[in-house]
Amino acid sequence: MGLESALGEGYLTTKVDSVVNWARANAAWPMPMGLACCAIEMMAFAGPKYDAARFGSEVMRFSPRQSDVMIVAGWCTYKMSHAIRRIWDQMPDPKWCIAMGACASTGGMHRCYGVVQGVDNFLPVDVYISGCPPRPDAVLHALMKIQDKIKTEHSVMLDT
């Protein structure tokens, strides 16, 4: 309705890249790798007050085959790292990764033998969120940064 009144009787020309990336960015289904306390803030981020669904992350798909963004929330131990890597490998391209919280980004306050000092030791991370735990607003900000990244980085037509 609104689009027709803005354009009148005409049509819209744009690039294929813009349309495809706009559609991709506004439908980024997250796969929550909720490990520890950040998972609770991630649940609040999907909850009623800080609604993630209005940004397009309508469902939290727990199956890696059906998701686009993996949110690693919580400290990753050496024992768990293999499971996370396996799940990352199962996700189909294009995929992005958010390291939520201090523990996923750098190991956080847990500087000891059991914790991997940063998930980027074995995963290619796109956005790091600081905070322990970060407020759900911060996770929304990170999601918006991922949306910007989706819209500007890759091209569908050019094979880059």
Place this chain on the structure above:
Amino acid sequence: MKLSDIQSKVHSTFFKEHQRKLYQSLEDKHTTIEQLDDGDPLNSKMILNMGPQHPATHGVIRLVLQLHGETIEKVKLDIGYLHRGVEKIAENKTYQEFMPYTDRMDYLSPYSNNVALCTAVEKIADVEVPERAHYIRMIGCELARISSHLLWLGTMVMDAGAVSFFIWTFKEREKIYDIMDRLAGHRFTVSHARIGGVANDITDEAMGAIKEFTQMFPKELKDYHKLLDRNRLFFDRNEAVGVLKTKDALNIGAKGPVLRAAGYAYDVRKFAPYARYDEVEFGIPTRLEGDNLARYFVRMEEMSESIRIIRQCIDKLPKGLVRTDNAKQAYPSKDEVYYSMEGMIHDFMMTDTGICPPEGAESYHAVEAPKGELGYFIQSDGTGHPWRMKINAPSFANLQVLENILDGEMVADTVVIIGGLDPVMGEADK
């Protein structure tokens, strides 16, 4: 089912020794009652791995189930996917520096963990805590109990199928987060309790928010009761599911609401009262059946008892300091730190060296966390760092119960039983 069958089909690419021993122990479980039937024409026996990443397990826990059709024959748990070595970290930090680590253990109710560490250190170092601090700690602990039980309720009912219930309970939890924000400065992992008292006083705004919450919450609780208490679907999913018999409960080592739902009225707040719990009146809900439905009723009643305790604490709250005045044992107030030389030096010494309990002292103190008895055993060597700090985590014991009660259940009930036991992996894996 022979091990050679499993080994030929499973190609583990990492931790080969670990997987081999896990499947071997699964095969060795209950070998005396297993019948060797070579003929399994329908191939109905299988080994199912509910892996560490699973939508319905609360946190990262791995269950290896041996199934016969839909029935679980035996189960082995594999935990440790969240093991940090928090006890090793504790040996290198002062007691007050360790406070944020306690928040991250049972991360559903951070306030009770803080109070647990504080009371344990106060016991070993003989620190006197002012009255007002005791009541503020009680209010915080009971709010944390309500918050933890609300999350349990939301996720258990969501696992049983009613997804919108999760949104309702999170709406209430956001109100508690707002109260914690005003009280302690952080929504979630507050480190509000300090050794010798609490960090800061309750402002009038926070008190108003708490009073409003105690008015509004019982109505919401009545709504939840109206939905679930006589719901045919909820009963069918939870009655006689995951039964823990009364005669087994103490032997297996259940804790908290799981033990109370199996018939034993054991609550640390009545067994060894701390922080003025002997001056407020409250009851201990208990049930005899030991199934999931009993645990549901116990936790719902605990929430109304918590509201009762908070109301009494608000009435009885005395005026006074919120932290003890002794400079060797507790942080001085910020006014003193900024405006006097002694205050600044005391602040520096408390951060650098910390409180030093007597050498060779050992003590144990437990609080009633929402999950059960959370205890800290501290051995001191006279310095500001503990020699050994052992954390007695209730979820660890409740997961052991899980290994024992899942044999014989249907595989579809696994999710509801895990929800009913309410384990938190940050605590169980330390």
Place this chain on the structure above:
Amino acid sequence: MALELNESLQKTIDGLSDQFTEKLIEVYQSTGDTFVRIEAEALVEVCTYLKNEHHFVYLTDIIGTDRYTSDERFEVIYNLICLKNQTRLFLKVRCDEESPVLTTVSTVWKSANWMEREVYDMFGVRFNDHPDLRRIFLPEDFDYFPLRKEFPLLGIQGSIELPNTTPDTE
């Protein structure tokens, strides 16, 4: 030594010193908690006696410690509760560094199963006749015992593997 015990604990200590006089090494109190140290060989006997005669039916925790002394390095502490008389008692045994072996009490209380696995995982203390003695927190491929005092906080490089980062692995 002057102990201030309530009635039922006094009865328990008297019963223990009557039945197990040679095996009981010391009884002391620290900050209000009562600790009883016994010989390692008498562990299962004493536990069975405490459970049957004095109603200590609930084992809440098994704590391992590293005393870092040259003899009797490891100490294992059992946290027992008697619900009937509302009392708590701590039982201590020591074992040495060369062969840290104790007998399991999972025949007396089933809850000892996982707790002893934790002590094995963190300190290396083995328990005879344990139904399932494996590591509980760390994977079996790990060769060290983390809570011993000589193990560094940051761990040992290469002692536990990380996954491969190239995407075309299995």
